[in-house]
Amino acid sequence: MLRLTRDAAQVGVWDLETDVAVVGLGCAGAAATLDARRSGAEVLAIERASGGGGTSANSGGVIYLGGGTPLQAECGFEDSPEEMFKYLMAACGPRPDESKIRVYAEDSVEHYHWFVEHGVPFKPVFYPHYSGEPPTDDGLVFSGSENAHPFHQMARPAPRGHVPKVPGQAGGLLMKTLLDAVERSGATVWTDARCEALVTDEAGAVVGLVVRVDGESRNVRARGGVILCAGGFVNNKDMLQRHAPLLMQCKYRVGTTFDDGSGIRLGMAAGGETVNMSHGSISLPIVPPKSLQKGILVNGQGMRFINEDAYYGRLGEHVVARQDGCAYLVLDAATFERPDVERDIAGVGESVEELESELGLPEGSLQATVELYNRHAERGEDPLFHKSPEFVVPLSNPPYGALDCTTASSLYAVFTLGGLRTSADGEVLTPAGEAVAGLYAAGRTTSGLAAPGYSSGLSIGDGTFFGRRAGRHAAARVVDHSAKGVPG
Amino acid sequence: MLRLTRDAAQVGVWDLETDVAVVGLGCAGAAATLDARRSGAEVLAIERASGGGGTSANSGGVIYLGGGTPLQAECGFEDSPEEMFKYLMAACGPRPDESKIRVYAEDSVEHYHWFVEHGVPFKPVFYPHYSGEPPTDDGLVFSGSENAHPFHQMARPAPRGHVPKVPGQAGGLLMKTLLDAVERSGATVWTDARCEALVTDEAGAVVGLVVRVDGESRNVRARGGVILCAGGFVNNKDMLQRHAPLLMQCKYRVGTTFDDGSGIRLGMAAGGETVNMSHGSISLPIVPPKSLQKGILVNGQGMRFINEDAYYGRLGEHVVARQDGCAYLVLDAATFERPDVERDIAGVGESVEELESELGLPEGSLQATVELYNRHAERGEDPLFHKSPEFVVPLSNPPYGALDCTTASSLYAVFTLGGLRTSADGEVLTPAGEAVAGLYAAGRTTSGLAAPGYSSGLSIGDGTFFGRRAGRHAAARVVDHSAKGVPG
Numbered sequence: 001m002l003r004l005t006r007d008a009a010q011v012g013v014w015d016l017e018t019d020v021a022v023v024g025l026g027c028a029g030a031a032a033t034l035d036a037r038r039s040g041a042e043v044l045a046i047e048r049a050s051g052g053g054g055t056s057a058n059s060g061g062v063i064y065l066g067g068g069t070p071l072q073a074e075c076g077f078e079d080s081p082e083e084m085f086k087y088l089m090a091a092c093g094p095r096p097d098e099s100k101i102r103v104y105a106e107d108s109v110e111h112y113h114w115f116v117e118h119g120v121p122f123k124p125v126f127y128p129h130y131s132g133e134p135p136t137d138d139g140l141v142f143s144g145s146e147n148a149h150p151f152h153q154m155a156r157p158a159p160r161g162h163v164p165k166v167p168g169q170a171g172g173l174l175m176k177t178l179l180d181a182v183e184r185s186g187a188t189v190w191t192d193a194r195c196e197a198l199v200t201d202e203a204g205a206v207v208g209l210v211v212r213v214d215g216e217s218r219n220v221r222a223r224g225g226v227i228l229c230a231g232g233f234v235n236n237k238d239m240l241q242r243h244a245p246l247l248m249q250c251k252y253r254v255g256t257t258f259d260d261g262s263g264i265r266l267g268m269a270a271g272g273e274t275v276n277m278s279h280g281s282i283s284l285p286i287v288p289p290k291s292l293q294k295g296i297l298v299n300g301q302g303m304r305f306i307n308e309d310a311y312y313g314r315l316g317e318h319v320v321a322r323q324d325g326c327a328y329l330v331l332d333a334a335t336f337e338r339p340d341v342e343r344d345i346a347g348v349g350e351s352v353e354e355l356e357s358e359l360g361l362p363e364g365s366l367q368a369t370v371e372l373y374n375r376h377a378e379r380g381e382d383p384l385f386h387k388s389p390e391f392v393v394p395l396s397n398p399p400y401g402a403l404d405c406t407t408a409s410s411l412y413a414v415f416t417l418g419g420l421r422t423s424a425d426g427e428v429l430t431p432a433g434e435a436v437a438g439l440y441a442a443g444r445t446t447s448g449l450a451a452p453g454y455s456s457g458l459s460i461g462d463g464t465f466f467g468r469r470a471g472r473h474a475a476a477r478v479v480d481h482s483a484k485g486v487p488g
Numbered sequence: 489m490l491r492l493t494r495d496a497a498q499v500g501v502w503d504l505e506t507d508v509a510v511v512g513l514g515c516a517g518a519a520a521t522l523d524a525r526r527s528g529a530e531v532l533a534i535e536r537a538s539g540g541g542g543t544s545a546n547s548g549g550v551i552y553l554g555g556g557t558p559l560q561a562e563c564g565f566e567d568s569p570e571e572m573f574k575y576l577m578a579a580c581g582p583r584p585d586e587s588k589i590r591v592y593a594e595d596s597v598e599h600y601h602w603f604v605e606h607g608v609p610f611k612p613v614f615y616p617h618y619s620g621e622p623p624t625d626d627g628l629v630f631s632g633s634e635n636a637h638p639f640h641q642m643a644r645p646a647p648r649g650h651v652p653k654v655p656g657q658a659g660g661l662l663m664k665t666l667l668d669a670v671e672r673s674g675a676t677v678w679t680d681a682r683c684e685a686l687v688t689d690e691a692g693a694v695v696g697l698v699v700r701v702d703g704e705s706r707n708v709r710a711r712g713g714v715i716l717c718a719g720g721f722v723n724n725k726d727m728l729q730r731h732a733p734l735l736m737q738c739k740y741r742v743g744t745t746f747d748d749g750s751g752i753r754l755g756m757a758a759g760g761e762t763v764n765m766s767h768g769s770i771s772l773p774i775v776p777p778k779s780l781q782k783g784i785l786v787n788g789q790g791m792r793f794i795n796e797d798a799y800y801g802r803l804g805e806h807v808v809a810r811q812d813g814c815a816y817l818v819l820d821a822a823t824f825e826r827p828d829v830e831r832d833i834a835g836v837g838e839s840v841e842e843l844e845s846e847l848g849l850p851e852g853s854l855q856a857t858v859e860l861y862n863r864h865a866e867r868g869e870d871p872l873f874h875k876s877p878e879f880v881v882p883l884s885n886p887p888y889g890a891l892d893c894t895t896a897s898s899l900y901a902v903f904t905l906g907g908l909r910t911s912a913d914g915e916v917l918t919p920a921g922e923a924v925a926g927l928y929a930a931g932r933t934t935s936g937l938a939a940p941g942y943s944s945g946l947s948i949g950d951g952t953f954f955g956r957r958a959g960r961h962a963a964a965r966v967v968d969h970s971a972k973g974v975p976g
Contacts, residue, residue: 093733094733094734095729095733238921241583242761242763242909243763245582245583248582248583264919265919265920268761268919269759269918269919271757273730273756275731276766277765278764301792301872301873302872303791303792304791321809321810322809322810363864363871364860364863364864365860365871365872368857369856371856372852372853372856376850376852383851383853384789384790384850384853385789430757431752431753431756431757432492432753433726
């Protein structure tokens with residue numbers, strides 16, 4: 001097993017010197033590169049694949065932005081940094097990182113402008129149909145549970161999913177645009193290049209890295225620091241098993257082959273702490289069509305457990321972490337529509353009793369659930385889970401059916417949200433809370449803002465936002481040192 | 489902030505040399521000390537308090553042992569290592585550490601004899617009333633969910649909670665006995681002594697430690713290794729917030745002031761990986777009396793979520809991790825008894841409807857739950873959660889009442905189960921899966937066998953079991969070296 005750190009004293013000759021080295025060219029690495037360059041630093045960015053993009057390029061391209069962006073205003077929505085902060089504090093797990101959420105909300109409008117300046121186009125049209133990734137080229141969408149219980153009572157809802165203007169999956173356009181900007185920026189980019197080890201000095205500071213490229217190991221000095229943006233670990237089976245075993249029941253893993261935790265392991269070897277390692281973004285897309293939210297999700301005891309209009313990441317998280325991976329979406333003849341995401345039909349019946357029996361649910365369980373739900377639904381109410389009235393209708397038109405939403409046979413999309421703990425400037429922190437000098441990280445190599453409690457767009461959002469801050473902070477270390485006459 | 493590792497090259501003079509150093513004298517440290525001594529090693533054991541015992545001494549003293557111990561046989565129970573293995577694999581979280589569970593089950597009878605040899609007395613009487621810690625001096629008790637659904641179908645149930653012979657909390661007697669044995673063993677013991685740092689050589693191996701004692705820092709060489717047995721982190725608020733935020737809602741924290749994660753942090757500083765950091769043992773003791781299991785636990789939507797006869801650690805885990813900390817134990821006039829653990833009465837009513845209203849539950853919700861439960865209970869059945877028939881009776885005798893089992897106002901006892909990842913020999917492992925040479929850990933400084941999925945007795949069980957193995961392995965490093973003529 002290769003050691004993931006090397007002593008600077010043993011390096012001998014540097015094959016290359018630069019100000020800032022960026023490991024990985026997904027959205028976080030591109031953002032780190034661009035802002036380090038803008039701060040006047042020389043940058044070497046390396047990427048294991050033959051071109052940049054990473055998992056970001058294969059994503060929906062949604063960016064979680066708000067606080068009153070021009071796009072929100074053009075679409076007629078009011079928002080403020082405070083409301084965005086309140087939503088994120090409520091949604092992002094039991095004890096989210098307040099300092100990072102604070103700066104993320106406060107500087108979000110500026111971050112929107114950054115995307116626009118770099119050429120990312122947004123169409124000022126709101127996509128109204130459901131929370132998630134729009135199939136159109138519309139620019140704004142609800143991408144979390146902002147207007148669903150209990151969050152709509154905790155913060156004024158506003159759509160914050162900002163989507164680059166292209167029909168369907170927008171991650172490709174987003175990354176092409178950012179990578180074009182990287183090319184224009186004058187950064188040096190090495191592809192098919194892998195970080196073998198971080199180089200540390202005797203005080204433990206990171207002063208460079210060893211890059212494997214063209215069959216050789218090259219020692220690169222990074223005067224300002226190294227920024228790890230190498231993705232998560234959803235495609236590392238050993239790490240998943242040790243750290244996030246619950247996620248293994250999800251069939252569809254969102255990531256490239258390089259989401260193998262290499263960045264996290266490099267950071268740990270240099271003294272970084274990991275947090276939230278068990279958590280992931282777990283999507284159970286029961287929409288589209290939006291009307292399927294009129295069905296009720298029941299567990300293996302035939303009982304409801306959530307408001308079905310919550311963001312599909314919240315649905316997935318609850319099924320996996322709380323319901324042992326078992327859920328059915330129960331509909332009647334009036335509410336059934338063919339789901340866009342293909343799903344097996346787990347059962348049908350001329351009566352709820354028959355459906356209950358076909359699903360193998362305990363006798364009377366689903367009947368009691370539907371009866372209680374219908375009784376309230378007659379009045380347009382859902383006092384148990386507070387689903388929005390527009391989706392509350394009695395299920396009373398036979399035949400009845402249930403879509404299979406079990407993890408065993410249904411699509412659940414997952415990627416990891418745990419990783420290195422970082423400061424609001426992207427500094428990798430030790431267990432004692434100190435920054436590892438010269439070491440930064442961003443994107444899914446770090447713990448996400450939401451872990452658990454994901455909303456679409458937060459991964460590209462926090463990756464680019466804290467990637468930029470890391471790039472600027474690392475660059476400033478060189479500039480400051482030069483200003484003081486310390487050898488840079 | 490002090491660095492938690494020091495370079496051996498900078499140590500200069502060793503103030504003391506020993507074969508094995510043990511940090512912390514709870515059950516794991518005592519076991520490590522005893523077996524290292526038995527293997528012929530010199531041992532220095534240090535303890536931050538003024539005397540040994542740690543959290544173990546304040547515990548119930550239950551030890552999870554089985555596979556066919558003499559005590560099990562005397563009480564008329566059949567067990568085998570394979571059945572014990574099957575139960576633990578089923579109970580201990582989604583992907584337990586099979587290699588450790590395997591050796592733990594296979595060598596459990598030997599481990600029982602070890603306690604007896606060191607003077608721990610067990611009364612060969614089975615305590616039949618409920619799973620947990622017996623109030624009597626009886627020696628054997630069900631201490632997990634062995635005879636509850638779904639585990640009784642996955643492994644042949646046997647009681648495995650072995651309890652030292654003393655009425656009530658047996659941890660004090662257990663630790664007094666083990667500490668007496670430590671004293672007889674000839675180990676050197678320093679109390680009021682704290683490990684400031686581990687000393688590592690240039691290859692990263694741990695070769696000693698710095699001990700703060702009598703106002704001085706003393707450099708201690710440990711030729712065979714250092715064994716960290718310094719407890720968990722339930723009393724470190726920062727670590728809880730970062731790693732196990734859900735546990736913070738539990739009011740009663742089981743631990744001494746020294747359960748502040750110091751051992752975990754020392755191990756991480758030397759390159760060790762942590763796992764399962766978010767998990768804890770979370771007890772919601774609805775028993776005694778046992779008959780309270782005839783009630784039904786409902787959540788904030790008035791719905792059941794578990795078989796109430798599951799081990800109270802399983803109940804607590806489910807309420808905290810899956811039910812947002814909200815649960816009520818609903819009883820009728822026939823099933824109500826005063827609970828031994830004081831609990832508020834959350835509501836009473838002449839009818840279920842009235843109780844439902846008083847609890848603020850959605851209209852009809854508790855009524856539907858009780859109606860369905862009673863319908864099955866008439867036949868002695870619980871097809872939803874498979875509670876044992878002896879606890880299944882219709883709740884139909886007014887008045888009705890509910891005991892408050894919310895984390896907000898009820899007793900939940902918690903300690904952490906996450907910590908350093910170790911091999912079956914107690915070696916601290918790096919993220920790459922390699923052992924940190926010379927570094928061992930046991931007890932709650934390490935990840936428990938069960939994380940989540942706790943059964944009573946597993947903490948003293950795995951602490952002593954892997955503590956002993958660590959002691960032997962560290963001692964063997966010295967013995968082997970001497971045999972080869974390498975300076976020991």
